[in-house]
Amino acid sequence: MKILLINYRYFISGGPERYMFNVKALLEKNGHDVIPFSIKSPKNVQSSYEEYFAEPLGNQDTPYFDRYKKTPNLLLDVITRLFYSFHVKKKLESLIQSQRPDIALILHHYNKLSPSVIDACKRFGLPVLMRLSDFFLVCPGAHFWGPEGVCERCLSEGYLACVKGKCIKGSIIGSLLKWAAIVFHRKILKIYDKVDFFICPTELMKEKMILGGFPERKLITIPTFTALREKRGNQAVKTASQILYFGRFTYEKGIDLLLKAWLESKLFDKGINLTIIGGSWDDIDRKNFTSDEFQKVKSQVNCIQFSSSETIESHLKSCRFTVIPSRWYDNLPNTLLEAYSYSKPVIVPAFGSFLETVIDNKTGLLYSPNDPSSLAEKMRLLATDDKLLESMVHNIPAFFEQFSPENHLARLENLIKETVSRKEI
Structure with a gap:
């Protein structure tokens, strides 16, 4: 089957692009012909379809809006892409007319491509699936996050x-x-009414979409996927002395909350180490630390700026467990799946999608959100209880099956076949 894959980047910039290339490879491995549509960029992975790609915003090659040179041409492009881009629609129509795909799978399109991609597909009678990575359809800010924290106003x-x-x-x-x-x-325009099905990575996403007015019959939950790398984890896991965090060093990700909990846990005195990967000390909000506390943290914690996947893999293999101290709705973060793929338990806040992706005392531990004392307590427990740790390592592979490539492919193929067959009736 010919599948049109639409995303506003065709190079790896984050989790959504990793998913795009992973699902493309998975589909191609199983006999499908995947046709990408994106934005032209020297950073792009080479594609024979790039001549059909849309021009970059303001003809400037940068993945992040903050780095754009603010010109009249850029501002005009930003507004048209935000509302409705005839340029993007025309470019996609040329690709569809040339390749005649059977169905479209739309990933990230908002802001830098345009919702006009939906009309381009429908002009040729293409069924449209849309995979949601964030909450942009029910929250203009996309993350249910405001100045005071989680916000669903x-x-x-x-x-x-x-x-x-x-x-x-x-x-x-x-x-x-x-x-x-x-x-x-x-x-x-009611343009999103034209989408045949929305793919939600979690039940949390589905729930919020229903509350935002989208029909339940159009919402299908298919979790993100990754491959299981260690079925029973490192055999030396119970002797491991490292706790691991990897991700952005930002307030909403809770890195400062983790460091407060670390100090309170006093695990350093017990020979346990904490490694944080993803930024520098300058990235961390210090307002909740005294000068002495912050210096103490720096002396005890191993901080590694964003590094290669090989470095992260090495630390994942050797760590005892990982921590995801998020303050916001992390919608099935890749860091959780990567930890599970090495059979590593995860400590997470008891809210959002974590309630459906971590089983308390079985595959990880839940702590009270935004509470460093609760997090410190859970860290102490999992750092010192070998029997609990081993039981979690044993439980994770069976729970992980729902996130396997095989499960993802089967559910996605079934949805594709169902959607295409509805068109043919």
């Missing part, structure tokens, strides 16, 4: 709450534009 009060809270980079203008765009797409 757009669900209870409507999208205008985004403007009142200045949720887009603290800007009234930016928030107004996002509010206007989502109202334009959902209430006026």
Whole structure:
């Protein structure tokens, strides 16, 4: 089957792109012809279809908006891509007309491509699946995150709450534009009504989409996938003395909360080590630390700036367990699946998608959200209880099967076949 795969980047910049290339390889390995559509960039993985790709915003090659040179041409492109881009639509129509795919799978398209990709597909009668990586359809800020933490006001009060809270980079203008765009797409164009099915990585995502007004019949839960690398974990896991965090060093990711919990746990005095990978000491918010506390943390914790996958893999293999101290709704983060793939237990906050992806005392531990004392208690428990640790290492492979490539492929192929067959009726 010919599958059109749409994403606004065709190089690895983060988790969504890793998923894109992984699912592309998985589908191709199983006999499907995958046709990519994206934005032109020198960073792109080579593709014979790049001539059909859309031009970059303002003809500038940078993956992050903060790095763009603000020109009139750029601002015009930003607005048209945010609302409706005829350029993107025309480029995609040329690709569809040339290759005649059977179905479209849309990943990230908002902001840098355009919802006009849906109309381009529908002009040729293509069924459309859309995989959701964040909450952009029910929250203009995309993450249910505001100045005071987790925020669902757009669900209870409507999208205008985004403007009142200045949720887009603290800007009234930016928030107004996002509010206007989502109202334009959902209430006026009703363009997302044309999507056949939405793929949700978690039941949490599905629940929020239903609360945001999307029909349950169009929402299908298919978790992200990765391969199991160590079925029973490192045999020396019970003698391991390292706790691991890897990810961004940002407030919403809770890195400062982890370090507060580390100090409170006093595990350093018991010969346990903490390694954090993903940034520098300068990236960490110090407002909750005294000067002496922060210096103590720096003297005890091994901090590694963002490194290669090989470095992360080495630490995953040798660690005792990992910690994901998120303050926001991490929607099935890759860090969780990567830990599970090495049969490593994970300590996570008891909220959001973690309630469905970590079984307390079976595959990891749940602590009270935003509570460093609760996190410290769970870290002490798993750092010192070898029997509990070994039972978790034993339990993880069976639980992990739902995140396997085989399971993901089977469910995705079934949905593709069902969607294409509905078109043919």
